[in-house]
């Protein structure tokens with residue numbers, strides 16, 4: 744191989760690496776997978792969206808060895824008549840379950856520990872985002888015994904890098920549509936902050952700093 748061919752090959756390799764880097768940082772895949780309408784309600788057009796709530800979910804109780812099956816998770820939402828606007832899979836794929844102009848049933852009863860409190864009214868002014876994840880043994884104790892938890896595949900516990908990347912992208916995207924949501928911990932909250940006696944998600948394994956926010 745002459746010197747010029749070597750240079751050309753080097754340039755090609757560098758371009759391929761750059762393209763790969765661009766691809767890795769590109770927009771996540773967003774798939775519409777809307778839940779039936781009994782899982783949500785119309786949002787009045789006069790109601791601004793001011794907050795985002797982060798959750799985790801899985802079908803671990805029903806399917807301990809395959810907790811992240813999309814159909815099983817959506818079936819749980821349908822059976823209980825609950826929902827979130829988005830669900831982020833382990834590979835970072837974002838599923839839209841409810842349109843943003845509808846109220847998703849994700850927060851339930853609770854109260855923010857700071858104004859505007861939004862006591863038992865969080866759903867009407869928020870977007871709910873679920874991440875497919877499993878928390879610590881203590882956080883999962885309402886669903887699994889210690890023996891059941893210890894049998895889980897350890898790779899299924901916690902959050903993936905792809906999920907943090909997609910979540911961060913999704914929050915930016917939502918904030919562009921709803922500018923009253925500020926990118927801070929007063930506007931972007933965890934379910935466990937709102938309903939600490941009932942809920943443990945997204946829990947202690949969720950690293951808020953990975954989406955540019957502070958851990959409390």
Ligand SMILES: [Zn+2]
Nearest residue numbers: 798799934944
């Ligand atoms: Zn939750």
